[in-house]
Amino acid sequence: EDQVTQSPEALRLQEGESSSLNCSYTVSGLRGLFWYRQDPGKGPEFLFTLYSAGEEKEKERLKATLTKKESFLHITAPKPEDSATYLCAVLGGRDDKIIFGKGTRLHILP
């Protein structure tokens, strides 16, 4: 079965404490992997698209990487304003559709 699993479900970090969020997938024929940021009560905001293993994308304190089984969203020296839920989604699989993970709630303490 095509699946996307994000871990951890929730993560609390001190300001400046770097960490990584994981998105593992069992989807055949990956056509793209997407990262979104979602603030409470708002729609997801697009961050990155990754298409092939080995690809990396960066934006400010965020860096996304992709392997054949998982993606990581690395957060370097986070600030309180980085607090949000981060969603991962994968396009592909038997039905060639997008599948969303349930997200990681990230809280950065000042």
Added chain:
Amino acid sequence: DVKVTQSSRYLVKRTGEKVFLECVQDMDHENMFWYRQDPGLGLRLIYFSYDVKMKEKGDIPEGYSVSREKKERFSLILESASTNQTSMYLCASEGVFTDTQYFGPGTRLTVL
């Protein structure tokens, strides 16, 4: 920048009412989607559309219908609202050549 707008941020309706949620995108995207998002369940696809007057059922279409009369506008209709349709509703659009979905701000619907 892609702009996706939704008609209301918050909506309160009564059981049995007919509810219209509207979504408009300004990027000439072919594909549009309606999701609902609930705690612990994540995003679930209700309906999507690949072109004007075309619609396809997603994973949870029961109790919903859609309308796409113009390329930029995609409406979600709750024919007879029920309390289990209380949720956050998210619209997204996607260009044929981008594979990336861009979301609107969401509508928080409460059915009493």
